[in-house]
Amino acid sequence: MLKYIGKRLLQTLLVLFIVSIFAFALIHMAGGNPALLLLPDGASDEAIKAMEHELGLDQPLYIQYIQYMIGVFQGDLGMSTAYKIPVADIIAERLPYSIKLTMGTVLVGCSLCIPLGIIAGSNRGKPVDFFAMFFALLGNSMSAVWLAVLNVFVFSVWLGWLPSMGAESFSNIILPALTLGYPMAAEITRVGRSGMIDTLSEDYITATYAKGISRRVVNWKYAFKNALIPIITLVGMSIGSYLAGAVVVETVFAWPGIGQLTNQAVGNRDYQLVQSLLLVSAALFTLINLVVDIINSLVDPRVSLE
Amino acid sequence: MDEKILEIEDLVVEYKTERATVHALNGVDLSLSKGESLGLVGESGAGKTTTALSILNLLPEASAVIKSGDIRYHGKSVFRMNDKELQSMRGGKISMIFQNPLTALNPVFTVGEQIAVVLRVHQGMSRKAASERAKELLEMVGIAGYRIKDYPHQFSGGMRQRVGIAAGLACNPEVLIADEPTTALDVTIQAQILELMKELQTKYDTSLLMITHNLGIISELCQKVAVMYAGRIIEYGTVREVFKHPMHPYTAGLLNALPKLEGPRERLVAIPGRVADPQDLPDGCRFHPRCEGCQARCKEEIPPMVRVNDDHYVACFGAKEGI
Ligand SMILES: Nc1ncnc2c1ncn2[C@@H]1O[C@H](COP(=O)(O)OP(=O)(O)O)[C@@H](O)[C@H]1O
Numbered sequence: 001m002l003k004y005i006g007k008r009l010l011q012t013l014l015v016l017f018i019v020s021i022f023a024f025a026l027i028h029m030a031g032g033n034p035a036l037l038l039l040p041d042g043a044s045d046e047a048i049k050a051m052e053h054e055l056g057l058d059q060p061l062y063i064q065y066i067q068y069m070i071g072v073f074q075g076d077l078g079m080s081t082a083y084k085i086p087v088a089d090i091i092a093e094r095l096p097y098s099i100k101l102t103m104g105t106v107l108v109g110c111s112l113c114i115p116l117g118i119i120a121g122s123n124r125g126k127p128v129d130f131f132a133m134f135f136a137l138l139g140n141s142m143s144a145v146w147l148a149v150l151n152v153f154v155f156s157v158w159l160g161w162l163p164s165m166g167a168e169s170f171s172n173i174i175l176p177a178l179t180l181g182y183p184m185a186a187e188i189t190r191v192g193r194s195g196m197i198d199t200l201s202e203d204y205i206t207a208t209y210a211k212g213i214s215r216r217v218v219n220w221k222y223a224f225k226n227a228l229i230p231i232i233t234l235v236g237m238s239i240g241s242y243l244a245g246a247v248v249v250e251t252v253f254a255w256p257g258i259g260q261l262t263n264q265a266v267g268n269r270d271y272q273l274v275q276s277l278l279l280v281s282a283a284l285f286t287l288i289n290l291v292v293d294i295i296n297s298l299v300d301p302r303v304s305l306e
Numbered sequence: 307m308d309e310k311i312l313e314i315e316d317l318v319v320e321y322k323t324e325r326a327t328v329h330a331l332n333g334v335d336l337s338l339s340k341g342e343s344l345g346l347v348g349e350s351g352a353g354k355t356t357t358a359l360s361i362l363n364l365l366p367e368a369s370a371v372i373k374s375g376d377i378r379y380h381g382k383s384v385f386r387m388n389d390k391e392l393q394s395m396r397g398g399k400i401s402m403i404f405q406n407p408l409t410a411l412n413p414v415f416t417v418g419e420q421i422a423v424v425l426r427v428h429q430g431m432s433r434k435a436a437s438e439r440a441k442e443l444l445e446m447v448g449i450a451g452y453r454i455k456d457y458p459h460q461f462s463g464g465m466r467q468r469v470g471i472a473a474g475l476a477c478n479p480e481v482l483i484a485d486e487p488t489t490a491l492d493v494t495i496q497a498q499i500l501e502l503m504k505e506l507q508t509k510y511d512t513s514l515l516m517i518t519h520n521l522g523i524i525s526e527l528c529q530k531v532a533v534m535y536a537g538r539i540i541e542y543g544t545v546r547e548v549f550k551h552p553m554h555p556y557t558a559g560l561l562n563a564l565p566k567l568e569g570p571r572e573r574l575v576a577i578p579g580r581v582a583d584p585q586d587l588p589d590g591c592r593f594h595p596r597c598e599g600c601q602a603r604c605k606e607e608i609p610p611m612v613r614v615n616d617d618h619y620v621a622c623f624g625a626k627e628g629i
C-alpha cells in the first residue's frame with residue numbers, strides 16, 4: 001500500500017512536470033508583456049527594460065522556466081502581477097473556499113441521491129423510479145448558468161430565504177452548493193439506478209436470494225456494495241473538477257474560490273497566477289484521483305493497488 | 307420413502323423478451339420423495355435451470371411468466387408462500403448450487419461471508435461461530451480454511467464451484483438442488499464432491515435433484531432419472547430401468563452418445579438434428595424432427611406420459627408398440 005502510494009506520487013510529479021511545461025508555454029504564447037501591466041501607462045522604454053530585467057523576462061525561455069520551477073519547489077509560486085502579492089498567499093486564501101463548496105456539493109449530491117438511485121433501481125418501473133428518472137433528466141439537462149439564475153430567483157429574490165452572493169455566513173454556501181450539487185445528484189441517481197439494475201440481474205443476486213436473504217438485506221447490503229463502485233468513481237472525478245474550479249457557479253454567486261480566482265486571473269492577464277493555478281489544479285486533481293483509487297480498492301477487491 | 311416432499315405439476319413457464327416468447331417449460335411433471343436422489347438430464351436449453359429456479363420461486367420477475375401449473379413443497383404451493391415462508395425454505399430447507407461458478411458468487415464479498423451468511427440466517431449462529439463453521443465447510447470441499455477471507459476472483463472456476471457447494475451444504479438441507487455442479491471440476495475433485503453428496507444423503511436423508519449432462523454421475527449417484535426435452539419430461543423411471551431399456555428414442559440417443567468402457571468398440575452416435583428451439587417449437591412431439599421412428603401422428607399430437615411399468619414412464623407414441 002505505502003509502496004503503491006509512493007509510486008503514484010512519483011507519477012503525479014511526472015504529470016505535474018508535464019502540466020507545468022504546458023502551462024508555461026501556453027502563458028508565453030498568449031503574448032502581452034507583464035512588465036507593462038506592472039508599470040504606469042506611458043512608462044519609458046528604459047523603465048520597461050528595467051522591469052523586464054527585474055521579472056527575468058529578458059532571459060531565454062528555458063531559463064525562465066527553470067527559475068520558475070526552482071521557486072515552485074521552494075513554495076514560491078511567483079508574484080501576482082495584478083494583486084502584487086505572492087501567488088502562494090492568494091491560493092492559500094482561496095483554496096479553503098473551494099474545499100468548502102466542494103464538500104457542500106458532495107453532501108448535497110450523495111446524501112439524497114445515492115439512496116434515491118438505489119431505491120429507483122430496485123423498484124424499476126414503479127412511481128419512485130419514474131420520479132427519480134425525471135429528477136435525473138431535469139438535472140442533466142439544465143446548464144449551470146440557468147440553474148444558478150433559477151436558484152437566485154426562487155430562493156433569494158422571490159422567497160428571500162437565502163443570500164445570493166458572498167461567503168460570510170453558512171447560508172451563503174447553500175445556493176452555490178445546490179446549483180453545483182443538483183447536476184451531480186442527478187448523475188449519481190442515474191448511475192446508481194443503472195448500477196442497481198445491472199447488479200440485480202446478476203446470477204449472484206439470485207444466488208443470494210436462494211440463501212433465504214430478505215429483499216431488504218439483498219438490496220441494501222449486498223447489491224448496494226456492487227452498485228456503489230461506479231458511484232465512487234463518478235463522485236471522485238467530480239470532486240476533482242469542483243476543486244479545480246467551478247468557474248461559472250463561483251462567479252455567479254461571488255464565491256471566492258479557485259474557480260472565481262481563475263476567471264479573474266485570466267481577465268487580469270495575471271500570468272504568474274494563471275500558470276500556478278493550472279499547476280495547483282492539476283496537483284489537486286491527481287491527488288484526488290489517488291484517493292479515489294484507494295477508496296475504490298477498499299470497496300472493490302478486484303481492484304488491486306499493485 | 308414414498309413421502310413426496312416436492313411435487314411439480316404441469317408447470318408451464320415462458321420468458322417474455324423484447325423479441326420473442328421463449329417457451330421454456332411446457333408442462334413439467336416431476337416429484338421428489340424424502341431421501342431420494344433424482345437425476346435430471348437434457349441438452350442445454352431444455353429447461354433444467356428454469357425448473358430448478360421455479361422450485362425456489364426465483365424466476366426473474368421481469369421476464370418469466372408462470373402460465374400454469376404448481377409446485378408444492380410439503381403440500382404447500384411455493385407460488386403462494388409469503389416472504390417469510392419463502393425465506394425459511396430457501397437456503398435452509400431447499401438449497402441450490404448454481405450452474406455457473408464464475409457468476410454465482412458476489413465479487414465484492416469474501417467467500418467466507420457468502421458461506422457464513424446462510425448459517426447466520428438459518429441457524430442463528432453468531433458471526434464468529436458461522437465463520438468457524440464456514441472454514442470447516444471449505445475444508446470439507448477441499449479448500450484450505452484460511453482462505454475464507456479471500457474474494458471469489460482469487461479462486462479458480464473449480465474452486466468457486468466448490469465454494470458454492472460448501473454454501474449449499476451448510477445447513478444440511480432437506481432438498482439439495484445441484485445445477486450441473488461438477489462441470490467445472492476436474493475428475494478427482496468431482497469424485498470427492500460426489501462422495502460428499504452421497505454421504506450427506508445417507509447421513510441426513512437429504513433429497514437430491516441432480517441436474518447434469520453427465521449420465522455417469524447419474525448412474526453413480528441417483529436412484530431415479532428424468533429426461534427432459536424442450537421443456538417436458540419425456541422419460542422417467544429408476545436409473546437401472548431407464549438406462550437399461552431406454553424407451554424414448556431421445557434417451558436411447560443420449561445413451562448411445564456415451565462411450566462405453568466395456569465390450570466391443572462401437573462408433574459413437576450423435577443424435578441427428580438440432581435441439582428444439584424454445585422460441586419456435588415444432589407441433590406434436592417436440593422431438594419428431596430428429597426422430598428416426600417418426601410417424602404421422604407424432605407431427606400433430608403431443609404424446610402423453612404413459613406407464614411402462616412401476617419403475618418406468620415414457621412419453622412416446624412409438625414406445626408403446628415396442629413393448
Ligand atoms: N432470463 C431468461 N430470459 C429469457 N430466456 C431465458 C431466460 N433464462 C432461460 N431462458 C431460455 O429458456 C430456455 C431454457 O433455459 P434453461 O432453463 O436455462 O435451460 P437449461 O438449464 O436446461 O440449459 C432456453 O432457451 C433459454 O435460452
Ligand SMILES: [Mg+2]
Nearest residue numbers: 354355356405
Ligand atoms: Mg442450465
